[in-house]
Amino acid sequence: MLFEKQQYQEDCVNNIVNILDECDVFNNDYSNLKNIIKEHYKTQRYSQFETSSKKQIDVLMETGTGKTFTYIKTIFEINKQFGKTKFIIVLPRTAIKQGVIQNIKLTDEYFYNEYGKHLKFIGYTGKDSLSAVQQSFIRNESDLTVLVSTNSAFNKDANTINQAKEDLVEHSSVWEAIADKKPIVFIDEPHLLKGGATVEALEKLDSLFIRFGATYPTEEEHKLVNVAYALDSINSFENYLVKRIAVKNILTGAEESDIKITKINAKGKQSDKSVTFSYSKNQQIYSTTIKIGDDVGSKTGLDIYHGVTLTKINAKEIFFSNGDTKKVSESYELNDDEIEQMLRVTVSSHFEKEERLFNQCIKELSLFFIPSIADFRGDNPRVRKFFEKIYREIRDEYYHNTTNQEYNKYLDKDFKDGKLQVLEGYFSGDKGDSAKDDDLKKAVDIILNKKEQLLSLDEPLRFVFSVWALQEGWDNPNIFNICKLATTDKETSRRQQVGRGLRLAVNQAGKRQSFKTLAENENAFYDINTLDMVVSGYEKDFIEGIQSEIQKASFGIVGDFLENSLLEANGLNLREISKLINTLEDNQIIEFDESIEKYKIISSIYDFIENNADKLSFLSNDRLQEIKQLFKSRKSLIEDKNKTIEKLKIRQEQAKKFKELWETINRKAEIVYKDINELDIINKIADAFDTENFSQIDTKVITKVYDPIKDKVVTKEEQSLGKIDFFAKNKLSEFVFEFSKKEKLPLGFVTKLFSKLDLQKIKNNPSKAINFIKTQIKESIHTSILQCVDYDFSQTNIFSKNILQNDDGSFIKEIEYTKLGRNIGDEASDEFLFDRVVYDSDIEKQAILNDPISIDGQQITVFAKLPSISIPTPYKSYNPDFAYLVDRGENQKQLFLVVETKSYKNNSDIPQAEKTKIDYAKKFFEGLQKQLPDVEIRFKTRVNKQELSNILQEYQK
Structure with missing residues (x-):
């Protein structure tokens, strides 16, 4: 493979060496590192990054830009400049470790020609490697040596490397002997190496740590600091250093009930919060932004959300009025039809490019992430079977239609003794020797250790399957297609998923197909360097998610100059420009450099505009958003993970009064159904189904491309794949x-119901039909059974999980306010259970602050905003807002009043789903009253600004 000098890699190495030049590297003295970094920031315009007193240097480099090559070169350069001979590279996974060792081997000749020496490496595997560590790393002072190890090999006391050894005279263990050498430690993928045991073991080395990563942790103790070099996502894309990303969404109609969260804005007041959804309807992908109180069904047109409002927004989860919740990341499972369609699209995508790339001496590879190992190697490997069938069909079509004889000869290598040779898998546990047969062992070795062979057109293997074992650390420049058949774990970002194929392609001579190589022709560059990511309709927001992640993980390099011409070109007049510059200068975002008579940007203009719109009121909101976009990607990567949640004190005197009320209403109960007319429900559902239209749908592929220059997602192509017979593979x-x-x-109920339905309608549009049936079942059952519902209350008093009380029944001293409401206010009245106001909406706040305590001789003794008491309903659990203990004078029972507060103008405005749960709450408290005749319990809905006095008057005796 050919290696060429890349200026950005040279700049990175030079930056590290220049920083170390001010330190005493040989004697391991980095006491002045923090001050050196501060000066470095001034010359590199890195003022947005933080410094630290740690013996640590960080490098931010986007996936696919050659991090491993860069830090290997850094090892050679540090050895040349400072005479250091011992280094360690720490990796989080075996696959990444193997990739690094492979890179050391591949670059050996290149670096020998440049530096005149070889880099000895020890791939540490445990006991078998100890002698090599002792001989080459500990006892041999002169040889340039690097120990390559996963963290799991040294982060436990039981590890061999930490055990006492008799032949070590001066040290108790090999790890201690290594520490005595003060090796410089390179940490690859730092976001995966932040565990306490790993950090503790590394700290014993008392060495300099140089971290390389595209993703950094956000926790305070692990975050990005002391930055020597930063090449972020946007710069990588804008400078043609990685492939362009195109995403193919396969829409079968099954995902039409699903909405995906694209973006959550959970900052500020509830009225300012919003969530952006992507969803599909009639096999078109749409996006909409919804705020608290908005009707989701009206905004999206999805019937399943009709009458459902958005009630609460957290940073990672949102809440609906029907009791449903949706998290930012949710799992899904594809059926056989969906898997087959996605495999067909991916294989077609492969063949659409392969002959063209073959003619340019470039071998195309495709990568598949599948649900389980059994899907490829099990007794019934469905994914492998589907793939082989589809591959043969599409291959035969291209084989017989092409006139390119050389390409046909290439395809002739696909089979050996009738067995398909083009596919193999690598899975966790595949370690070469553990492979079951020689062919499998050879294929795993090619995937994991022999990158050049895998890239060769003489090798037929070009479709690789894995269950996320090939993650960070493994990539291949000639991955042109990635097919995602399984949900990713929540820790794996979309950038990490596409990262396996972002590296620029190489030809058979090992020449990178760079922008420069292709004569700086953008069309020629993207004609080769485009990665197609094939995802299901359940991930309809995939490319928008990539765009968002790229923006968040990118840093605007402050320190450029703000030119009037830039603002003029974007429509600002002289008055607006003058006001904008004055505002930015007053807030220390820019400063005037008299030597060149220009305004220097010293902090993020993007962040300032985003957080201080009120200071820029002379610009319209539309104009402000346009100006903000000029400075896009000036975002901070660091989030405050250490922010503490304020707590409310529980007033103990009030708690004593509230105790009986709380323990009365916080009862565990189960729903009991009596005398339900099943036939009547079935007929109602069938009648409604008959009147609904379900037109037949096709499966579609929608291809979108992310344009990093314009920071836009563009729909490139729509293609129909034909119709799917739902019951062909789904027996009724x-x-x-x-x-x-x-x-x-x-x-029995479901069987009778489906015997009444027209199955052809379900075949036409399975997703829409099934969701319609679900909705009708809920509505029909509610209408029919509300009168048949009763509650069976547990004989034990209250829930075992009691949020307000200790095990002995006493009340806790304080509680996090977020367990009660979304907002916290000033001190509350003496009768309130908590010391401060806590609320979800303005109407709740006003109720706490303004309701009178004494009403027509009735005295509110204590009241509280309720934590979850979870009244069970067929529509999930329900939680009312307030509870009041009302003293009504002598000879009258105390009143336990539970109130649901709604901000709608009238009862008729309350969505049906909410009304339904309120109906069940009424039944719950009616049942509770029957169980406890010695107290009086009432439940009431309070709409808009209805006076509490009007409610209490209803219960006066």
Whole structure:
């Protein structure tokens, strides 16, 4: 493979060496590092980054830009400049470790020609490697040596490297002997190496740490600091250092009930919070932004959300009025039809490019992430079977249609003794020798250790399958397609997923197909260097998510100059420019450099505009947003993970009064159904289904491309894949059984229901039809059974998990306010259970602050904003807002009043889903009253600004 000098890699190495030049590297003295970094920031215009007193240097480099090559070169350069001979590279996973060792081997000749020496490496594997460590690393002072190890090999006391050894005279363990050498430690993928045991073991080395990563942790103790060099995502894309990303969404209609969270704005007041959804309807992808109180069904047009409002927004989760919640990252499982369609799209995408790339001496590879190992190597490997069938079909079509004889000869290598040679998998546990047969062992070795062979057109293997074992650290420049058939774990970002294929392609001579190599022709560059990511309709927000992650992980390099011409070109007049510059200068975002008579940017203009719109009121909101976009990507990567949540004190005297009320209403109960007319419900659902139209749908592929220069997502192509017969692979009996199980409905009821329905309608549009049936079942059951519902209350008093009380029944002293409401205010009245006001909406705040305590001789003794008491309903659990203990005078029972507060103008404005749960709450408290006749319990809905006095008057005796 050919290696060429890349200026950005040279700049990175030079920056590190220049910083170390001010330190005493040989004697391991980095006491002045923090001050050196401060000066470095001034010359590099890195003032947005933080400094630290740690013996640590950080490098930010986007995936696919050659981090491993860069730090290997850094090792050679430090050895040349400072005479240091011992280094360690720490990796989080074996696959990454193997990739690093492979890179050391591949670059050996290149670096020998440049530096005149070889880099000895020890791939540490445990006991078998100890003698090599002792001989080459500890006892040999002169040889340039690097120990390559995963953290799991040294972060436990039981590790061999930490055990006492008799032949070590001066040290108790090999790790201690290594520490005595004061090696410089390179940490690759720092976001995966922040565990306490790993950090503790590394600190024993008392060495300089140089961290390389595209992603850094956000925790205070691990965050990005002491930055020697920064090449972020946007700069990498803008400078043509990585492939362009195109995403193919496969829409089968099954995802049409699903909405995906693209972006959450959870800052500020509730009225300012919003969430952006992507969703599909009629096989088109849409996006909309919704605020608290908005009707989701009206905004999206999705029937399943009709009458459902958005009630609460947290940083990672949102809440709906029907009791449903949705998290930022949610799992899904594809059925066989969806898997087949995605495999077909990916193989087609591969063949659409392969002959063209072949003619340019470039071998195309495709990568598949699958649900399980069994899907490829099990007794019934469905993914492998589907792939082989689809591959043969599409290959035969291209084989017979091409006139390119050389390409046909290439395809002739696909089979050996009738067995397909083009695919193999690498999975966790595949360590070469553990492979079951020689062919498998050879294929795993090619995937993991022999990058050049995998890139060769003489090697037929070009489709690689894995279950996320090939993550950070493994990539290949000629991955042109990635097919995602499985949900990723929540810690794996979209950037990390596409990162396996971002590196620029190479030809058979090992020549990178760079922007410069292709004569700086953008069309020619993207014609080769485009990565197609194939995802299901359940990830309809995938490319927008990549765009968002790129923006968040990118740093605007402050220190450029703000030119009037830039603002004029974007429509600002002289008055607006003058006001904007004055505002930025007053807030120390820019400063005037008299030597060149220009304004220097010293802090993020983007962040200032985003957080201080009120200071720029002379610009319209639209104009302000346009100006902000000029400075896009000036974002901070660091989030405050250490922010503490304020707590409310529970007034203990009031708690004593509240105790009986709380323990009365916080009862565990189960729903009991009596005398339900099943046939009537089935007929109502069938009648509604008959009147609904379900037109037949096609499966579609929508291809979107991310344009990093314009920071836009552009729809490139739409393609129809034809119709799917839903019941061809879904037997009706099996489907009915699974539907019954998933919806928790009696099998007999579901069987009778589907016998009444027109199955052709379900075939036409399975997703829409099934969601319609679910909705009708809920509505029909509610209408029919509300009068048949009762509650069975537990004989034990209260829930075992009691948020307000200790095990002995006493009240806790304080509680995090977020367990009660979204907002916290000033001191509350003496009758309030908590010392400060806590509320979800303005109407709740006003109720706490302004409601009178004495009303027509009735005295509110204590009241509280309720934590969750979770009243069970068929529509999930329900939680009312307030509870009041009302003293009504002598000879009258105390009143336990539970109130639900709604900000709607009238009762008729309350969505049906909310009304339904309120109906069940009424039944709950009616049942509770029957159980406890010695106290009086009432439940009431309070709409808009209805006076509490009007409610209490209803219960006067």
